[in-house]
Amino acid sequence: MKKYLAGIALLGLLAACGGGTGTENKSDTSSASTPAASGDVSDNPDYKAGLKMIAASDCLTCHEVDAKKIGPAYHDVANKYAGSDTAVDYLAHKIIHGGSGVWGTVPMTPHPNLSLDSAKQMVKYVLLLKNQ
Secondary structure: OHHHHHHHHHHHHHHHHOOOOOHHHHHHHHHHOOHHHHOOOOOOHHHHHHHHHHHOOOHHHOOOOOOOOOOOOHHHHHHHHOOOOOHHHHHHHHHHHOEOOOOOOOOEOOOOOOOHHHHHHHHHHHHOOOOO
């Protein structure tokens, strides 16, 4: 009997927490769907070019946009290096030559066959994902 009453109380609590008129949420989602509010960068040429290069590479084996996999999430990389004048060159070098120690002990595999320009384009894409 106690389990039954506890279940009803829990359901009542969940219903109370999720209640409300819903008007606040509707205004929040409508403003977030506009490009300015959501920080939509998908029309940026660096975004498009970098996304295409990353999709054709093996990057997504170790990285995801918004979740840590083997390596850090692209969002985390973008937020860490935001505002750094040397980030594009530094990260492009890391992509080509590999490295370890910045995000833990798992080394980043080097990509020596990737051109410096291609690596920089990929980095520009990643940096555009800041706070998205």
